[in-house]
Amino acid sequence: MIDLHLVGIGTGNPDHLTRAAIRALNGADLILLPRKGTEKADLADLRRQICDAVLERPVRVVEFDLPRRASDRPYLGAVAEWHDAIAQCWCAAVDAHMPQGGHVALMVWGDPSLYDSSLRIAERLGAAGLPLRTHVVPGITSLQVLTAAHAIPLNRLGAPVTITTGRRLRDGGWPDGVQTLAVMLDSGGAFEVLKPDGLHIWWGAYVGMAEEVLIAGALGDVAAEIVETRARLRAAHGWIMDIYLLQRFD
Incomplete structure (x- = not known):
């Protein structure tokens, strides 16, 4: 029997565990530790630093190369194929290093329940x-x-919050009946499709980490600054994790 532990690690700051x-x-x-290529080596380094900071006994840490998602096919089909490939990597690592079963841990950015596919990949292992x-x-x-x-608070007083992705915001625009919109997994500047009148944005890159950068203000005033800052930070670090909250005040 394999006990798979999907461990939310926040944004990579050991103090947040x-x-x-x-x-x-x-x-x-x-502990399985994915590598995402040389341009994202810092992400593997952060996981290693977490292990160094919190492990109180020797635990075997095995690294594996994370497959890349195809960018030349329809999104949902490409994601499904990508998840299949990751599940095969997990199986191969467990078979090679723990054939008799035991406890396996995977560190997941943020929380495994929110815009992360580790649980869906785990389902594939069980189905296999x-x-x-x-x-x-x-x-x-x-x-x-x-x-x-x-x-800031997440919500307006007595009002709901919608959580979405940059892809959906870019394709569908501002959702009807929404005052507060949290946007994750934006490949860059999806808010540029919106009419900025009455919109306020709170943006952050590498939040909770030493590299953290924050920008807030009326969307029309700071949109260009966010796009320029994001491009500069991504070029400097080779990768970027950012997120933002939008609220409509009209």
Whole structure:
């Protein structure tokens, strides 16, 4: 039996790990650590730093190369193929390093429940016949860290919040009946499709990390600054994680 622990690690700051996350990592027999290529080597380094910071006993850490998602095919089909390939990587690593079963841990950015596909990939392992129990250790999300960094509430008084992706915002525009919109996984500047009148934005890159950069203001005043800053930071670091909150005040 494989006990798979999906451990939310927040935005990569070891101070944001919960006690439950630290216990799960220390209780693992094997920690799988994905590599995303040389341009995103910092992401693997952050996971290694977390291990160095919180592990209190020797735990085997095995790295594997994360497959790339095809960019020349329809999005949902390409994502499904990508998840299949990642599941095969997980299976291969477990078979090679823990054939008798035990506890496997994977560190997940933010929380495994919010715009992360680790749970969907784990389902593939079970469907393939691997004797698997999945455990989730919740983590701090970048949305929580963003609102804390700007010292703002997430919602307007008595009002709901819609969480979406940059892709959906770019394709569909502002959703009807929405006052507050949290946007994740934006490849860059999806808010440029919006009419800025009455919109305010709170944007953050690398939130909760030493590299954190924050910009806030009326969308029409700061949109160009955000786009320029994002491009500069991505060029400097080779990767970027950013998120933003939009509110309509008209």
